[in-house]
Amino acid sequence: MRIIAGKYRGKTLAEFPGKDIRPTSDRVKESLFQILSPKLAGARVLDLFCGSGALGIESLSRGASSVVFNDLSRESLAVCRKNLASVKEKGEIHALDFRACLMCVTGKFDLIFSDPPYREDFTAEILRIVKERGLLNEGGLVVAESEREEIPAEGWEIADLRKYGRTKITMLKRSGS
Numbered sequence: 695m696r697i698i699a700g701k702y703r704g705k706t707l708a709e710f711p712g713k714d715i716r717p718t719s720d721r722v723k724e725s726l727f728q729i730l731s732p733k734l735a736g737a738r739v740l741d742l743f744c745g746s747g748a749l750g751i752e753s754l755s756r757g758a759s760s761v762v763f764n765d766l767s768r769e770s771l772a773v774c775r776k777n778l779a780s781v782k783e784k785g786e787i788h789a790l791d792f793r794a795c796l797m798c799v800t801g802k803f804d805l806i807f808s809d810p811p812y813r814e815d816f817t818a819e820i821l822r823i824v825k826e827r828g829l830l831n832e833g834g835l836v837v838a839e840s841e842r843e844e845i846p847a848e849g850w851e852i853a854d855l856r857k858y859g860r861t862k863i864t865m866l867k868r869s870g871s
Contacts, residue, residue, distance in 0.1 A: 695748055697781075698724045700755030707748055707777045710769070718748060718809065718839065722858045726837070727752055729854060729865070730805065733835070734758050737804035740829075742792050742820070747774035747785070749807045754783050762803075764788040764795040792816060796823040802831040809839040821847040821866065836866045 697705040698720060718726075727734075735757040741750035742764050750761035763778075763785045765771050771789055778785055788795050792810070806824060810816050817838045824830055825847075835853055843862050846852055854865040 695746065696720060697748075697752055697755050698727060700752070700757065702751065702755040702781045705755075705781060707746055707751065707780070708773050709746060710773060719858070719861070722839075722861050722863065723748070723752060725856060725858065726863055727756060729856075730835075730837070731756065733804055733833075738762075738801065738831075740764070740795075740799065740803045740806045742795060742806060742808050743810045744774050744807075745770050745809070747777045749809065750774075750785060751777055751781060751783065753805065754785075755781070758805075760785070762786045762788065762795075762799055764790055764792065766791055792820065793823065796820065796827065796829065799829065801829075802834070803829055804831050804834045806830065806834070806836045807839075808836060815840070815842075817864075817866075818845075818847045821850050825849055825868070830868060834867070838864045838866065840864075 695707045695709050737758040739753045739758045739761040744763040744765045750763050808820050841860050849869050850866045851869050853867040856863040
């Protein structure tokens with residue numbers, strides 16, 4: 695796993711041991727960030743299920759101003775901290791259930807990454823909380839990665855949908871934005 699582009703291009707990131715971990719592949723990450731590139735300069739990003747921190751660190755590498763990293767797993771956050779240290783970056787880090795994280799963060803985000811374990815389906819709940827709390831800037835996106843195409847919740851629409859084998863990336867925006 696490596697940083698694809700930006701100031702940390704080519705930097706190898708620490709990974710998790712084991713078979714149960716499913717990091718976003720370099721191919722998917724490269725395609726995703728080509729689409730998101732215009733939104734990254736100065737962006738505020740929330741990486742809700744950060745794992746190793748790869749998506750948030752890729753965002754920082756490409757010009758995001760700040761990233762909030764969250765994961766319930768202490769092991770994941772240890773790898774994320776190691777990866778942040780390897781690129782000499784800082785980030786706000788939370789060890790919370792995604793619901794608690796969405797309830798405690800302040801301010802608005804330009805991008806919210808939602809990449810939970812594939813067997814979980816939290817997108818509708820995430821969209822509801824983001825909408826209720828007003829956590830997304832005008833023109834911002836929630837980027838959901840899963841094995842299925844996400845159906846937008848009320849008040850949301852699909853801005854873009856990409857399929858990469860079993861991986862589906864659904865970019866959702868507030869209706870009318």
